[in-house]
Amino acid sequence: MRLLFLISIFLMIPVRLLAQAPQVAVVTVHGPINPVTANYLKKNLAAAGSRGDRLLLVELDTPGGLDSAMRDAVQSIFASPVPVAVHVTPSGARAASAGAVIGLAADFLAMAPGTNIGAAHPVAVGGEKPDKVMEAKILNDAEAYIEGIARKRGRNVELARRMVRESISLPSEAALQQQVIDLIATDRQDLLAKLEGRKVLKGGKETTLRLAGARVTSYEMGTRDKILDAISNPDVAYVLMLLGMLGLFFELSNPGAILPGVIGGISLLLSFFAFQTLPVNYTGIALIVLGIILFIAEIKVVSYGMLAVGGMVSMVLGSLMLFPSPEPYLRLSWSVIIATVLTTTIFFAVVVAKVVKAHREKPITGVEGMVGEEGVADTDLLPEGKVLLRGEYWYAESAEPIVKGEKVQVVEVKGLHLKVQKATGGQNQ
Secondary structure, eight states: HHHHHHHHHHHHHHHHHHHHSOOOEEEEEOBBOHHHHHHHHHHHHHHHHTOSSSEEEEEEEEEOHHHHHHHHHHHHHHHHOOEEEEEOOSTTTTEEEEHHHHHHSSEEEEEOOOEEEEOOOOOOOTSSSOHHHHHHHHHHHHHHHHHHHHHHHHHOHHHHHHHHEEEEEEHHHHHHHTSSSEOSSSHHHHHHHHHTTTTEETTTTEOOOOTTEEEEEOOOOOOHHHHHHHHHHHHHHHHHHHHHHHHHHHHSSTOOOHHHHHHHHHEEEEHHHHHSSSOOHHHHHHHHHHHHHHHHHHHHHHOOOOOHHHHHHHHHHHHHHHHHSSGGGGGGGHHHHHHHHHHHHHHHHHHHHHHHHHSSSOSSSTTTTTOOOOOEEOBBBEEEEEEEETEEEEEEEEEOOBBEEEEEEEEEETTTTTEEEEEEEEEOO
């Protein structure tokens, strides 16, 4: 019994030690800052507080993002019940524009060697340059905002202001030397080791980070957030919009097909969601819609390619104007524009060719389809009589005498009468 008791004690020791081990949560933000990213960060900060994590680590690599999403992320960091560390990693990564502001708002800001931070000058996401007064307001607001963040975290205020006003960017070594960041760490383990024993003020109380032997758990975006984040990509939003328009057009053209309408409706709604997170020029949307209309008109009214060319030009111009932003990650890529416009043009060109071919083909049904058909004279045609055609008897007339039993060929249909002539095959046997 004593042996069994000792074994149970020894088995419980690792469990007790594991339960008491500090926990560190890790979230990864790689890509533009958008509402999905801000919400992902906010949810994990709240969850870290509920779990009692010692630290939430944000591994960051971003070219920037939307101002509204950046401010939501900063507010979530300031309200976080647990200390927040931002690590610009891996080597070659950056915390530019909105990413620099989020990094400065963290309790601890670290960078891997070979990374950079800064270039936080605000830009007009609509692509249109504001007037001087409005531009000064935007710049002063952004400068005051980053200055307040840097002052709150005890960082270099002057350099933070210059990141906004002069768009300066600093490598990791210069950022550490000029007190923009707290430390340089090569990887996650190195960072946690260097944070050990550091003091942080949370909830009005100063606490010391104890991270030795911490359990590190990564929390990736859920499937829903990953889908929404992917949709927020300008290229994906653009393709979804076109799929939506084309799908609804085919459904309205062929009621009852169902599948094109379902795909088109879903795609169009998803593109509307993406447009909420992207700078959209509605003139660009109008030009794209006009391009689709011109392609459709080419099917209905054959213009020998003029309407199709107009549609292609309209689509290209609309695509270029759709997301007018100085930031490359908020613009459509040329490869997507060219591929999409060419695919749409080729598709409608094939449809137009099929329509033209169908119009030029000889009718095979109805009265028009009887012209050129061959039958047999049931009576003498002098010049009128009866002929047997397609198993039916018709009244017919001929400009030349035709005797009973001879093959005839239809030249013209006049109501219920046929105009015929002798067929080249001669008399029916």
